[in-house]
Amino acid sequence: MNTPYQGDKRVYGYFQCSSCRRKWESGNSWANKGQECKRCDVIVYPYSQKPLKKVEEDSKIDQTKEHPMELCEMCKELGYSC
Ligand SMILES: [Zn+2]
Numbered sequence: 126m127n128t129p130y131q132g133d134k135r136v137y138g139y140f141q142c143s144s145c146r147r148k149w150e151s152g153n154s155w156a157n158k159g160q161e162c163k164r165c166d167v168i169v170y171p172y173s174q175k176p177l178k179k180v181e182e183d184s185k186i187d188q189t190k191e192h193p194m195e196l197c198e199m200c201k202e203l204g205y206s207c
């Protein structure tokens with residue numbers, strides 16, 4: 126188990142790289158799937174995850190923000206944007 130969320134849906138994830146301390150958030154986060162830190166080339170697993178619906182209600186997520194496929198473990202596994 127690598128992630129707080131263990132369901133089968135896409136969720137909102139909060140990431141922090143343990144090497145460079147860079148933080149980012151993503152609306153494409155999955156159970157036991159990480160995203161790479163683009164500086165360090167290491168897989169980072171989210172320290173926190175929330176249901177997308179909840180996050181959408183609480184705040185305004187930038188839906189136009191592009192999801193970097195090359196950094197996402199799930200995209201690589203699927204072969205397309207998750
Ligand atoms: Zn890093």
Ligand SMILES: [Zn+2]
Nearest residue numbers: 153197200207
């Ligand atoms: Zn992805």
